[in-house]
Amino acid sequence: MNETREPRKVAAGIYMVGGPDLTDPRDCLCYLVDGPQAKVLIDCGAGPSARAVLDLAIEAAGAPPTHLLLTHAHIDHAGGAAEIKRSTGCQVLIHAEDAQVLATGDLKRSAADWYGLALEPLEADQVLEGDGAIALSEQEDLAIIPTPGHTPGSVAAWCMAGGLKVLFGQDVHGPFAPAFGSDLGQWRASMQRLLELEADVLAEGHFGVFRPADEVSVFIQEQLANHQG
Ligand SMILES: [Zn+2]
Numbered sequence: 001m002n003e004t005r006e007p008r009k010v011a012a013g014i015y016m017v018g019g020p021d022l023t024d025p026r027d028c029l030c031y032l033v034d035g036p037q038a039k040v041l042i043d044c045g046a047g048p049s050a051r052a053v054l055d056l057a058i059e060a061a062g063a064p065p066t067h068l069l070l071t072h073a074h075i076d077h078a079g080g081a082a083e084i085k086r087s088t089g090c091q092v093l094i095h096a097e098d099a100q101v102l103a104t105g106d107l108k109r110s111a112a113d114w115y116g117l118a119l120e121p122l123e124a125d126q127v128l129e130g131d132g133a134i135a136l137s138e139q140e141d142l143a144i145i146p147t148p149g150h151t152p153g154s155v156a157a158w159c160m161a162g163g164l165k166v167l168f169g170q171d172v173h174g175p176f177a178p179a180f181g182s183d184l185g186q187w188r189a190s191m192q193r194l195l196e197l198e199a200d201v202l203a204e205g206h207f208g209v210f211r212p213a214d215e216v217s218v219f220i221q222e223q224l225a226n227h228q229g
Helices: 050-061 081-088 096-104 184-197 213-226
Strands: 008-011 014-018 030-034 039-042 067-069 091-095 126-128 132-135 141-146 155-161 164-169 201-204
Touching (some): 008 164, 008 201, 014 050, 030 050, 039 050, 050 081, 067 081, 091 096, 096 126, 201 213
Parallel strands (some): 039 067, 164 201
Antiparallel strands (some): 008 014, 132 141, 141 155, 155 164
């Protein structure tokens, strides 16, 4: 661990706490939302680095996460979930359409076979159906919205931070594969929903953090242009 491996501030109360150059090359970008009532870890890496992601989340928030929101069940996002659940007792949330992948450790649907890793099975505490929310404070929620396409149970989340609307849109870019249950038609509709949010900041799962609002919109539009029907 060198001195660059510390939480990276994205916006007020929001930090990047995992990723290829922070924790493990196989990890997605993981984020921590530090609210007075909830400390929400959004995705947790491929598994071998679970402890490192958790340590950075604790460093960022000063306390362990109270919630782990999994944007989908791919192993680079959800591989550390079982260990983080054991270590913290946090509430684990995932959408119903990806919950079985996590519960069974499905090697193909989780893309674990791509990574040569095993997904440790975990029963989520909260299985999301439609829109959801985690109360960050008495005034503010982390809103959770289904964005099927990359996988059937993909979700995005957003909250206000220091006057900015911050969108957590993991794997907005795809990829798409029959083995994942991908659906490009659903994905296009999901991307329109994200565009309508007019977020000021996009915290993406592999491509980094985009801002201001124009750059967020351009990135999502580019993905749509890359995957015309
Ligand atoms: Zn994915």
